[in-house]
Amino acid sequence: MFDPNLTRQLEGVETPFYYYDLDLLKRTLETVKAAAEKRNFHIHYAYKANYNERILHWINAYGFGADCVSGNEVKKAIEIGVHPDKIAFAGVGKTDKEIRYALQQEIFSFNVESPEELLVIGELAVQEQRTARIALRINPNVDAQTHHYITTGLDENKFGIMPGDLPECIAVAKANPYLELHGIHFHIGSQILEMNVFKSLCIKVNEWNRWFEEHGIYLRTLNVGGGLGVDYKQPDEFPLPDFDAYFSVFEQFLEKRPNQEVHFEIGRAIVAQCGTLISKALYIKKGIKKHFVILDAGMTELMRPALYQAYHAIENISAKTGAVQLHYDIVGPICESSDSFGKEVLLPEVHRGDLLAIRTAGAYGEVMSSRYNLRDEIRHYFKETD
Numbered sequence: 001m002f003d004p005n006l007t008r009q010l011e012g013v014e015t016p017f018y019y020y021d022l023d024l025l026k027r028t029l030e031t032v033k034a035a036a037e038k039r040n041f042h043i044h045y046a047y048k049a050n051y052n053e054r055i056l057h058w059i060n061a062y063g064f065g066a067d068c069v070s071g072n073e074v075k076k077a078i079e080i081g082v083h084p085d086k087i088a089f090a091g092v093g094k095t096d097k098e099i100r101y102a103l104q105q106e107i108f109s110f111n112v113e114s115p116e117e118l119l120v121i122g123e124l125a126v127q128e129q130r131t132a133r134i135a136l137r138i139n140p141n142v143d144a145q146t147h148h149y150i151t152t153g154l155d156e157n158k159f160g161i162m163p164g165d166l167p168e169c170i171a172v173a174k175a176n177p178y179l180e181l182h183g184i185h186f187h188i189g190s191q192i193l194e195m196n197v198f199k200s201l202c203i204k205v206n207e208w209n210r211w212f213e214e215h216g217i218y219l220r221t222l223n224v225g226g227g228l229g230v231d232y233k234q235p236d237e238f239p240l241p242d243f244d245a246y247f248s249v250f251e252q253f254l255e256k257r258p259n260q261e262v263h264f265e266i267g268r269a270i271v272a273q274c275g276t277l278i279s280k281a282l283y284i285k286k287g288i289k290k291h292f293v294i295l296d297a298g299m300t301e302l303m304r305p306a307l308y309q310a311y312h313a314i315e316n317i318s319a320k321t322g323a324v325q326l327h328y329d330i331v332g333p334i335c336e337s338s339d340s341f342g343k344e345v346l347l348p349e350v351h352r353g354d355l356l357a358i359r360t361a362g363a364y365g366e367v368m369s370s371r372y373n374l375r376d377e378i379r380h381y382f383k384e385t386d
């Protein structure tokens with residue numbers, strides 16, 4: 001539940017806006033850092049989840065590296081002050097321009113997603129006279145048991161190298177002195193809550209680790225990607241994901257060799273709970289079958305419900321205590337029927353002007369917003385006590 005004092009502070013702020021609780025972000029960062037450090041795990045924060053500069057500033061201040069999926073994300077990480085040897089660059093469609101830029105920055109790793117991409121990186125590395133450090137992203141065919149739109153490690157997904165192509169990749173890497181094959185990379189999907197899924201991933205990583213050894217290649221790094229989920233249903237009860245439980249699966253089941261490093265690319269679990277979309281009720285429309293609350297935020301500000309039927313908890317933070325509870329469909333102003341944040345949501349009676357909080361919106365919220373319908377740029381409000 002939102003603190004009533006906070007609601008009073010927010011009442012004067014122009015809506016809609018993303019509210020970021022930087023105190024919670026810092027608590028989360030402390031927790032991840034402690035859980036990772038005691039196992040000597042390396043964390044790269046996945047920039048795609050949220051690249052708001054104040055958030056990135058803190059993530060960098062806590063010493064995390066960056067996992068990037070575009071040249072601009074690599075550039076952003078450099079600008080924020082992330083050391084290049086903590087920057088990984090993934091993505092199935094890296095352009096020549098992006099590759100050249102990342103080579104010039106001498107980043108930690110290109111996570112390569114196809115044999116052809118490896119050839120191109122090799123050619124560009126020769127031209128730039130820079131070594132490209134390479135991790136091969138393997139598609140392990142592990143079911144992440146999450147929404148099918150955000151699963152990435154199955155045979156039918158476009159991500160990663162098909163196992164049958166690995167011998168060709170090894171040959172390409174061996175033939176080019178500007179390619180340094182240092183590791184393997186996996187990422188099976190996002191919003192994963194079932195820890196057994198990560199155990200299955202470990203088993204696959206072990207198999208591939210052995211396979212490379214059998215082919216005479218010693219890997220320095222194992223990158224197991226990200227994907228840890230958060231509690232969208234109970235953001236107040238569980239504001240922090242259980243990082244200890246997550247890392248302990250890898251500690252227990254990953255058969256890493258003595259000098260191998262284990263890397264993670266965590267996005268959602270770090271930033272989801274610290275963000276809330278605050279919006280104002282413009283109109284209450286009493287339909288024939290249902291009541292609608294029409295907000296001044298829409299799918300343009302938070303696309304997840306329209307795109308994946310994703311659930312976000314919604315609160316009427318202006319409600320008076322003891323107000324009657326009613327069911328509403330919560331919709332936005334955009335000219336699309338999918339512009340909805342929730343159906344049959346039970347809320348204390350909503351009046352024009354009330355503020356509604358759409359919770360757990362810190363990851364894949366602001367970054368996926370658009371200007372469709374020529375909407376305003378999204379605004380922000382930060383809570384930071386120290």
Ligand SMILES: Cc1ncc(COP(=O)(O)O)c(C=O)c1O
Nearest residue numbers: 046187190226227265266267268
């Ligand atoms: C390659 C890669 N690494 C890391 C992530 C971050 O995932 P998450 O936000 O689920 O931790 C993603 C997104 O799913 C990804 O595609």
Ligand SMILES: N[C@@H](CCCC[NH3+])C(=O)O
Nearest residue numbers: 048150190191304363364
């Ligand atoms: N955008 C997705 C997650 C995709 C993660 C990136 N591969 C979401 O909002 O849940």
